[in-house]
Amino acid sequence: MPSSYFLRVVAQTPTEFWINNPTQEHADLAIANGASGCTNNPSYTQKMLDHPTEGPGALKLLEQAIAESDSGADVPSIYQRRLVAPIAEKFMPMFTQSRGEKGYVSIQGDPVQEDDPDVVIREAMENRKVSPNICCKIPTTKSGLTAMEYLVEQDVPLNATEIFGISQGVALCETYMKVSRRTGKRPPLYISHIAGIYDDYLRNVVEQEHIDISPDVLWQAGIAVFRKLYALKEERRYPGIFVAGGARGLHHFTEMVGGKVCCTINWEGTADRLLEQNPPVVYRLFNPVPQKVIDELMAKLPDFKRGYLEDGLDVDEFEEFGPVGLFRSIFIKSWTRVAERVKELSDALASTK
Numbered sequence: 001m002p003s004s005y006f007l008r009v010v011a012q013t014p015t016e017f018w019i020n021n022p023t024q025e026h027a028d029l030a031i032a033n034g035a036s037g038c039t040n041n042p043s044y045t046q047k048m049l050d051h052p053t054e055g056p057g058a059l060k061l062l063e064q065a066i067a068e069s070d071s072g073a074d075v076p077s078i079y080q081r082r083l084v085a086p087i088a089e090k091f092m093p094m095f096t097q098s099r100g101e102k103g104y105v106s107i108q109g110d111p112v113q114e115d116d117p118d119v120v121i122r123e124a125m126e127n128r129k130v131s132p133n134i135c136c137k138i139p140t141t142k143s144g145l146t147a148m149e150y151l152v153e154q155d156v157p158l159n160a161t162e163i164f165g166i167s168q169g170v171a172l173c174e175t176y177m178k179v180s181r182r183t184g185k186r187p188p189l190y191i192s193h194i195a196g197i198y199d200d201y202l203r204n205v206v207e208q209e210h211i212d213i214s215p216d217v218l219w220q221a222g223i224a225v226f227r228k229l230y231a232l233k234e235e236r237r238y239p240g241i242f243v244a245g246g247a248r249g250l251h252h253f254t255e256m257v258g259g260k261v262c263c264t265i266n267w268e269g270t271a272d273r274l275l276e277q278n279p280p281v282v283y284r285l286f287n288p289v290p291q292k293v294i295d296e297l298m299a300k301l302p303d304f305k306r307g308y309l310e311d312g313l314d315v316d317e318f319e320e321f322g323p324v325g326l327f328r329s330i331f332i333k334s335w336t337r338v339a340e341r342v343k344e345l346s347d348a349l350a351s352t353k
Helices: 005-012 024-032 043-050 053-070 075-097 117-128 142-153 168-181 195-209 219-237 267-277 293-301 303-306 322-351
Strands: 017-019 037-040 104-107 135-140 159-164 191-194 243-246 261-265
Touching: 005 017, 005 267, 017 024, 017 267, 024 053, 024 075, 024 267, 037 075, 037 261, 043 053, 043 322, 053 075, 053 219, 053 322, 075 104, 075 117, 075 322, 117 135, 117 142, 135 142, 135 168, 142 159, 142 168, 159 168, 159 243, 168 191, 168 219, 191 219, 195 219, 195 322, 219 243, 219 303, 261 267, 293 303, 303 322
Parallel strands: 017 037, 017 261, 037 104, 104 135, 135 159, 159 191, 191 243, 243 261
Antiparallel strands: none
16 A cells, blocks of 8 residues: 555545646655646746755756757757757656546746747747647736637647736636637646645735735635635536645645645645655545635735635736736746846856857
8 A cells, every 4th residue: 555645645636746847856845746747837947946955957948948049049949949948758658548638837937028929839838849738838917818719729738827816717728628629629638726825925914915814814815716716617517637746835735635636735844744744645635615714804805805706816917916927926036037147157158158
């Protein structure tokens, strides 16, 4: 019988374990412990350059990307694809054996220009060339939805990310269904709700505005929205599989166990701690959130209310929603630092000629 925590989760529940932004070593460890997929976001580019053991190899890949690029503007994207390629290769046997049901590795590209659907589409199509098991990770904003309409038509596997509000999840599923009915295309769809970053954002608001709210109530905010969106998807029989992303605490995994969910976590700080603690495997996703908790969150945190209500956000508001902006700012910071490193390396190379 499986002994490690994740192997028991996989054996006893429909919940799956995905690894986020891994080193090659951590990808191997994750696969050995039952991981069935992987996600990579724009922060991965900087993380690998700064990593104590991966850094030298990442720098060589960056230098290769500079040599390959004609303009220099696309270097971070080329470099990201080079980083992800060996990770995708590690998951390919799983992808092949499962006939494309498991083993996807998703890439989210340039965050600076993600408000331009043409850029999003171009990056997605280039990312798909890396490996057959690449899934294109697209923000669920107005521009992202436009891009995903085209990508569904092209039968491109999608991981719709940056979902914080119920309205975003509904808009995504309705968009996918509309295009599928018109074209007959039904590519794999993953629906990534980012509970941990949502909690970070609301916690920042509470601290900045000195809002008097119970920490026990605040702890449940992101999970409450996730549970509602999951239940709504099941009730309406929307397509796709849920991804629980942006974990910031162990509960962002353990509270999702029991659902047909791919929980995406970092190896260091989350996966390794869960393996060490080896908690019991308990179905928790379907535990109801008390109405008094919802009432307090709705009354004291307007951005929880906007996320929790199905009509809380218009499509035009998705990109400017606070937690979306926070998540994107993290990515832009990393992407910009890589772009600065590219300029430094390019200038140094030019000075030697």
